[in-house]
Amino acid sequence: MLNLFRETGLRFLWISAVAFILDQWSKYAVIDSMSLYQSIQVMPFFNLTYVHNYGAAFSFLDSAGGWQRWFFTAIAVVVSIVILWWLKQSPRSQKMLPVAFSFILGGALGNVYDRIVHGYVIDFLDFYVNNYHWPAFNIADSAIFIGAALLIIDMFKNGDKDEASDSDAASASETTK
Secondary structure (H helix, E strand, O other): OHHHHHHEHHHHHHHHHHHHHHHHHHHHHHHHHOOOOOEEEEEOOEEEEEEEEOOOHHHOOOOOOOHHHHHHHHHHHHHHHHHHHHHHHOEOOOOHHHHHHHHHHHHHHHHHHHHHHOOOEEEEEEEEEOOEEOOOEOHHHHHHHHHHHHHHHHHHHHHHHHHHHHHHHHHHHHHOO
């Protein structure tokens, strides 16, 4: 069992745990110190603004009537299971992809926890320019973003290598026939 964690992408699950813990700690700090919709200016372009998000990213389906809570929870649980399976399958030689998926997993679980326990996701990071505000988000969303960015970087960095190794393997199998 210990080898499974040493020799596969599961060795990066600590990233998921750190993302989840930081996310939940920050949300409970906001709940304990702020009232709903309260906004505290931190910088001229950044506020801490406590809001509830009943939808998904950018409050998508925010006012859909409640069914979206379980819909988004189910999607996140299925994605999390697929990520865990993929991490278990990934070889020790892979680094960036399992790190990326570990960030995504930690963020997904942070928001799933909120949906199950509270019925909504707690958001509080509010960036803006003049009167234009980016939709409020949280540490879990940030972890998902970091994971997605790492996936894109890996695609550009290692995409040709994967295609080259696939074509090398295909040509090697052709020559052995």
